[in-house]
Amino acid sequence: MAQLLPRERTEIAPGAFHVPDWLSPDQQRELIAACRDWATGPVPMRNTRMPNGSHMSVQTVCLGWHWMPYRYSKTADDVGGGTVAEFPSWLAGLGRDAVTAAYGERDDSYEPDAALINFYDSTAKMGMHQDREEKSLAPVVSLSIGDSCLFRFGNTETRNKPWTDVRLESGDLFVFGGASRLAYHGVMKTYPGTAEPSLELNGRLNITLRVTGL
Ligand SMILES: O=C(O)CCC(=O)C(=O)O
Ligand SMILES: [Fe+2]
Numbered sequence: 001m002a003q004l005l006p007r008e009r010t011e012i013a014p015g016a017f018h019v020p021d022w023l024s025p026d027q028q029r030e031l032i033a034a035c036r037d038w039a040t041g042p043v044p045m046r047n048t049r050m051p052n053g054s055h056m057s058v059q060t061v062c063l064g065w066h067w068m069p070y071r072y073s074k075t076a077d078d079v080g081g082g083t084v085a086e087f088p089s090w091l092a093g094l095g096r097d098a099v100t101a102a103y104g105e106r107d108d109s110y111e112p113d114a115a116l117i118n119f120y121d122s123t124a125k126m127g128m129h130q131d132r133e134e135k136s137l138a139p140v141v142s143l144s145i146g147d148s149c150l151f152r153f154g155n156t157e158t159r160n161k162p163w164t165d166v167r168l169e170s171g172d173l174f175v176f177g178g179a180s181r182l183a184y185h186g187v188m189k190t191y192p193g194t195a196e197p198s199l200e201l202n203g204r205l206n207i208t209l210r211v212t213g214l
Pocket of ligand 2 (some may be wrong): 129130131185
């Protein structure tokens with residue numbers, strides 16, 4: 001979105017940083033192309049089935065480890081049983097750059113081994129949840145591309161207030177680690193049609209990188 005003043009890097013909660021406009025337009029285009037490729041398999045992108053039989057409105061495909069409620073696996077046991085695609089080393093490098101940008105300190109030991117690629121159409125959302133299937137407390141890196149969204153970042157105790165609402169726009173980075181690693185968070189809604197038209201993406205992509213510790 002065009003604006004006069006740059007949006008600034010902000011600590012939303014202890015250890016949780018929003019870094020606006022972190023990805024260049026070219027990087028965003030490259031990641032969209034990569035996501036289109038990942039969405040074709042070996043495991044298809046799907047609306048994850050929850051234990052109560054409902055389906056998430058977000059569509060997800062994974063790299064490195066397949067996430068399903070509520071565990072990781074090397075095979076997509078809830079989507080045909082295929083073997084999850086490899087986690088590319090260039091994506092781990094991007095994750096290290098992201099952690100460095102968020103915390104202002106180089107961390108070459110950061111080695112994400114799982115990615116969730118989430119696609120939000122105009123009505124998709126994600127309820128408040130913790131990312132807690134990982135055995136590691138290393139930070140989670142989150143990249144947003146396409147339509148903007150209303151991201152809610154809460155506290156580690158409950159899915160209720162206090163929380164901070166953040167508008168995540170295309171190219172934004174959000175990293176949560178340290179005291180906020182297990183904070184509840186969710187996507188309340190997207191803002192359809194806000195993606196830069198030249199991206200040719202109708203919806204919102206989110207890529208989260210995690211260290212599973214598995
Ligand atoms: O789409 C987002 O910004 C958040 C995604 C998320 O929280 C998750 O995949 O666990
Ligand atoms: Fe999450």
